[in-house]
Amino acid sequence: MSMNIQDPQANQMAQELAELTGQSLTDAVKMALQQTLAKLKASKTAPQPRPLADRLNEIALRCAALPDYDNRSADEILGYDEHGLPS
DSSP states (O other): OOOOOOOHHHHHHHHHHHHHHTOOHHHHHHHHHHHHHHHHHHHHHSOOOOOHHHHHHHHHHHHHTSOOOOOSOHHHHHTBOTTSSBO
């Protein structure tokens, strides 16, 4: 099966790649295609990071499961009295 590239810019880039690499036009195009395919395949098999919301939720659940060593209220910890003023 043969390729016939009609895009002048694609032809120009293929020629430039062949000149820079010292390869034939066919070998230069083949190399570029192989590299692009390898990169795409590697990115699809690489583990994808979990969404940020999922990771934050996991952290929140771990924090909520920690024992509570301080039985003071939030206002007491922050230093506010029963009127909401700093104590």
